[in-house]
Structures are given as C-alpha cells and as structure tokens.
Amino acid sequence: MERRLYKAAAEGDVASLLDLLKEDPLILDRCTAWSYDETPLHVAAMLGHEKFVDEILDRKPELAGELDSRKLSPLHLATAKGYLGVVKKLLRMNVDMCYARDKYGRNPLHVAVVKDRVNVLKELVRESPHAASHKMEHGETILHLCVKHSNLEALKLLVETVGDHEFVNSKNDDGDTILHLAAADKHTETINFLMSCTPVEANSLNRNGLAAHDLLEQSGIEPMTTMALPSKANDQRIASPVQQKGSKKNVKKQYDWLERKKNALMVVASLTATMAFQVGVNPPGGFWQDTNQGDASTKPHHAGFSILADNYPVAYSRFLAINTLGFLASLSIILLLVSGLPLRRRFFMWILMVIMWIAITSIAFIYGLSITVLTPSPERNAIYEIIGFGIFAWAGLMVLLLVGHTIRLVLMAARNVKKIVTRSSSASLVMHQDSV
Structure with missing residues (x-):
C-alpha cells in the first residue's frame, strides 16, 4: 500500500490518494512514523503536483515541516524546481519552514538564489524577509551567494527589499564583502550596481588587508566600468606566486x-x-x-x-x-x-x-x-x-x-x-x- 501511495505522489494522482485514504485513513501518519527517506509530500512538491499537495496538506498539514534524510523540506524541493504555486501553498501552511536548513546550512531562500528562481525568491522574501539575513557555513550571507552564482537579479531584489547598510556590508569568514567577491570574479556589472545603488563600503578590507580595488587589479584588467572603485593604496598583490x-x-x-x-x-x-x-x-x-x-x-x-x-x-x-x-x-x-x-x-x-x-x-x-x-x-x-x-x-x-x-x-x-x-x-x- 505504501508503494501505491508513493506512486500516486509521483504521478500526482489525487484519485488514487483518496482511494488509499479510504482503505487506510492512517496511511499518511504511517509515513511520518516509518523510516522513509522522504514523505509523499516531498515527492509531490518536487514534481510540482499542486492538487496532490493540496489534498495532503488539507489532511496532514504537519507534513509541511518534515525533513528528509538530507534535511530538505518540501519547501526546499519546490523552491529548487521553481514551482511557485506549490511554494505558496507550503508557505500558507507553515511559513516558518523558510528558516529550515539543509545539511549544507541553506534555507529555501538560499536554494532559490543558487537555482536562479527569482520569482520564487520574491515570494519567499515577501513572506519571511528575516530568513534572508541567516548566514551559512563560512559566514556567507545570501548576498554572497548571489555574487558567487552570478545572480544579479536576485541580488537587486534582496538589496531593494532587505538591503540595509549592515546586511550589504556583511563579511564572510575571510573578511570578504560582496564587493570583494564581485571584484575577484570580475563581475563588472555587479560592481557598477553595488557602487551606484547600494551603501556598500568600497574601502572595506578583508583579512588579507585588501580592498575590492586591489582584488580587481590583481586580475590584470582595469575596465572603465570599474574605475569608480577607490583604491586602498595597498601594495599587496596575490595575482601570482611571484607577486606574492x-x-x-x-x-x-x-x-x-x-x-x-x-x-x-x-x-x-x-x-x-x-x-x-x-x-x-x-x-x-x-x-x-x-x-x-x-x-x-x-x-x-x-x-x-x-x-x-x-x-x-x-x-x-x-x-x-x-x-x-x-x-x-x-x-x-x-x-x-x-x-x-x-x-x-x-x-x-x-x-x-x-x-x-x-x-x-x-x-x-x-x-x-x-x-x-x-x-x-x-x-x-x-x-x-x-x-x-x-x-x-x-x-x-x-x-x-x-x-x-x-x-x-x-x-x-x-x-x-x-x-x-x-x-x-x-x-x-x-x-x-x-x-x-
């Protein structure tokens, strides 16, 4: 019977779900008690079956808070696949799952940035803006993720909604701000946005004593779009072992x-x-x-x-x-x-x-x-x-x-x-x- 339940979840077959519930009204309860890697809600959310998700949440809303073996919630999976309708239903049932972390320390907002699901990210931020301020391992914020994954649209969205001075200038464990990462990766468009539209501190130094301009110079380029970056006049360069x-x-x-x-x-x-x-x-x-x-x-x-x-x-x-x-x-x-x-x-x-x-x-x-x-x-x-x-x-x-x-x-x-x-x-x- 359990195999039939998971097959129905994979196919989004609501009729089969209803038949199974008539045969065994406790079948959804057994899913949370048995040692399965994931619940039927995980499967349905991952595959975007909205009606099936609705039926499960109506009968067993606490399943929205269950985590699988990788500590992923149904909201993580729906966010990763970009199913906005499913995400809205899960948020309506349990908005606190925006704070749930997987085994890598990422909450659903982080997953949305990594997978470039800007429309889903907008909904998550609207429902739970404070979840955006949670840091991951190595002290990285969601803004660091935006720069690392070249997700400028998500960066703009987050800066406009929750981008206060302290948040924008947060540093990871290496002392790098988002401007440091953008300069190191030569993301000139991101640099221009940060310098013109955010309260980013251009002269902030990382643990190596380098400002963003120093990281840009070590890449060997000096484009016109990055000339606005002020230099810290630091003589340290790490472009090569000889320079080091x-x-x-x-x-x-x-x-x-x-x-x-x-x-x-x-x-x-x-x-x-x-x-x-x-x-x-x-x-x-x-x-x-x-x-x-x-x-x-x-x-x-x-x-x-x-x-x-x-x-x-x-x-x-x-x-x-x-x-x-x-x-x-x-x-x-x-x-x-x-x-x-x-x-x-x-x-x-x-x-x-x-x-x-x-x-x-x-x-x-x-x-x-x-x-x-x-x-x-x-x-x-x-x-x-x-x-x-x-x-x-x-x-x-x-x-x-x-x-x-x-x-x-x-x-x-x-x-x-x-x-x-x-x-x-x-x-x-x-x-x-x-x-x-």
Missing part, C-alpha cells in the same frame, strides 16, 4: 625599516634625556660651596645654589627653559615607544622624528649657551663667531630637511588627488553611459 613573494618582501622591508627607526629613536631619546637630566641637576659652573652674605665687592650667595643662576640670571633662565624642553621631548618619545600603541606607520615615525629634532636642537643650544657663559669676557667675541657659524649651519640643515620633507609630502598629496580626480571622472562617465 615580492609583496611579502615589501611588507617585511617596511616592517624592518620601522623597527630600525624605533630602536634608533629609543637609544637617542634615552641619551638625550640622560644628558638633559644631568645638565639640569648639575648646571655649568657648579654650585656654591659656602654661604656669603656679601659685601661692597661681592654679591651674596648661598651654599648649594647654582653659580650660573647668581652670575647670569637671564642666561640661566633661558638655559633652564631650553633644557626642560629637550628633557620633556626626550621623555615623550620614550613614553610613546613603550606605551604599546600600534606605531606601525611611517606617519607616526615622522612625528617621533620631529620631536627628536626638537630634543637634539635643545641640546645644541644648551651647549652653545654653556660655552658662552663659561668663557672669560675677553675671549667671548671668538666664541660668539663660532657659535654664530654653528647656529647658521644648524639652521640651514633644519631648513633643508623641512623643505625636502614638505616637497615630498606635497608630491604625495598631488598624486593622491590626481588618482581621486581620475577615478571620479571615470565614475561619472560610467554613470552617464549607463543612463544613456
């Missing part, structure tokens, strides 16, 4: 440069901080060893006080201010380097180097001031000339460094602006062509 090897070398080279700079800055900052501290607590000229109230020929002084402060109060004030500046600059560098902050970019290294310039310049000024006040008056003119020449040479070197770095930064900024303008112009041209 070169990329790793470049990254390692930059990392080594930063480490060398950090180590050098730490050593120099420690030395300048030590020098500034020693000069601060032991100023040039030393301290008075006795206390003298003073008389007509001498000034009063007290033991332990700085001789320089009493004899040259203005020079001592300048000495103290410049020395404190250099000391604090050196301590700032040491603090930043040991703070654990991610100082892995050249920009931060340049900031630390500028602070170091301040510290070193302070040491140079302290040296010149100390030499001046410690030199006897008759010989100070010669000292002034030497110090003047030294200040002129030092200032020239500082100006040269500043001008060189300024020119370098201006050129880099100009190149970046040129790239942005070029991409913007290309994007405008693409949008104009699309509108035409």
Whole structure:
C-alpha cells in the first residue's frame, strides 16, 4: 500500500490518494512514523503536483515541516524546481519552514538564489524577509551567494527589499564583502550596481588587508566600468606566486625599516634625556660651596645654589627653559615607544622624528649657551663667531630637511588627488553611459 501511495505522489494522482485514504485513513501518519527517506509530500512538491499537495496538506498539514534524510523540506524541493504555486501553498501552511536548513546550512531562500528562481525568491522574501539575513557555513550571507552564482537579479531584489547598510556590508569568514567577491570574479556589472545603488563600503578590507580595488587589479584588467572603485593604496598583490613573494618582501622591508627607526629613536631619546637630566641637576659652573652674605665687592650667595643662576640670571633662565624642553621631548618619545600603541606607520615615525629634532636642537643650544657663559669676557667675541657659524649651519640643515620633507609630502598629496580626480571622472562617465 505504501508503494501505491508513493506512486500516486509521483504521478500526482489525487484519485488514487483518496482511494488509499479510504482503505487506510492512517496511511499518511504511517509515513511520518516509518523510516522513509522522504514523505509523499516531498515527492509531490518536487514534481510540482499542486492538487496532490493540496489534498495532503488539507489532511496532514504537519507534513509541511518534515525533513528528509538530507534535511530538505518540501519547501526546499519546490523552491529548487521553481514551482511557485506549490511554494505558496507550503508557505500558507507553515511559513516558518523558510528558516529550515539543509545539511549544507541553506534555507529555501538560499536554494532559490543558487537555482536562479527569482520569482520564487520574491515570494519567499515577501513572506519571511528575516530568513534572508541567516548566514551559512563560512559566514556567507545570501548576498554572497548571489555574487558567487552570478545572480544579479536576485541580488537587486534582496538589496531593494532587505538591503540595509549592515546586511550589504556583511563579511564572510575571510573578511570578504560582496564587493570583494564581485571584484575577484570580475563581475563588472555587479560592481557598477553595488557602487551606484547600494551603501556598500568600497574601502572595506578583508583579512588579507585588501580592498575590492586591489582584488580587481590583481586580475590584470582595469575596465572603465570599474574605475569608480577607490583604491586602498595597498601594495599587496596575490595575482601570482611571484607577486606574492615580492609583496611579502615589501611588507617585511617596511616592517624592518620601522623597527630600525624605533630602536634608533629609543637609544637617542634615552641619551638625550640622560644628558638633559644631568645638565639640569648639575648646571655649568657648579654650585656654591659656602654661604656669603656679601659685601661692597661681592654679591651674596648661598651654599648649594647654582653659580650660573647668581652670575647670569637671564642666561640661566633661558638655559633652564631650553633644557626642560629637550628633557620633556626626550621623555615623550620614550613614553610613546613603550606605551604599546600600534606605531606601525611611517606617519607616526615622522612625528617621533620631529620631536627628536626638537630634543637634539635643545641640546645644541644648551651647549652653545654653556660655552658662552663659561668663557672669560675677553675671549667671548671668538666664541660668539663660532657659535654664530654653528647656529647658521644648524639652521640651514633644519631648513633643508623641512623643505625636502614638505616637497615630498606635497608630491604625495598631488598624486593622491590626481588618482581621486581620475577615478571620479571615470565614475561619472560610467554613470552617464549607463543612463544613456
């Protein structure tokens, strides 16, 4: 009798079903209790027999929630074959089956995308839009499936109905968004749609630190339709093993440069901080060893006080201010380097180097001031000339460094602006062509 039931389901023979139910009213119940791979409803739904499906659902509606050995529901099978009428009947009976997952983690909406059943997908999304947000294995969303299976129509439908910012920018376990996948597979039409009609984040990086534009470039093409993609200016390329090897070398080279700079800055900052501290607590000229109230020929002084402060109060004030500046600059560098902050970019290294310039310049000024006040008056003119020449040479070197770095930064900024303008112009041209 069971064989006759499954034959009737395969043929969609409603009359035979009714005859079997008269002979054994519990025959449908036995199907759920026996260890069959699939129920008669699975067979009828897979073959699109709407009337047969109606008869079974009227008598045994809970069969709509049964799963076969592959964890497929009747809704999965009807969706895969594109039988919209059957899908509507199953949804009317049990809409929660939109959330049922097969052994691959796919619900009926995922199956509709894979099989390119856009009309069925529209009905499923209308009845259960939240099911579209469920992720599959490897963290992929239904939008990732759309791109992987080149189903642009399904992608447009989903973006229009449930495409909020978070959903559109969801990442899989590799950190790839749908824009990454579209760029990697060279789906230019999909890229244009995402860039013009969705809130996709074009500069989002995957786990390899690559933006969508980087994945597009590694494919070896640069079509006009994809020029709108902004670049992350990332030097990593994975188009070939040779490029991968070169990329790793470049990254390692930059990392080594930063480490060398950090180590050098730490050593120099420690030395300048030590020098500034020693000069601060032991100023040039030393301290008075006795206390003298003073008389007509001498000034009063007290033991332990700085001789320089009493004899040259203005020079001592300048000495103290410049020395404190250099000391604090050196301590700032040491603090930043040991703070654990991610100082892995050249920009931060340049900031630390500028602070170091301040510290070193302070040491140079302290040296010149100390030499001046410690030199006897008759010989100070010669000292002034030497110090003047030294200040002129030092200032020239500082100006040269500043001008060189300024020119370098201006050129880099100009190149970046040129790239942005070029991409913007290309994007405008693409949008104009699309509108035409």
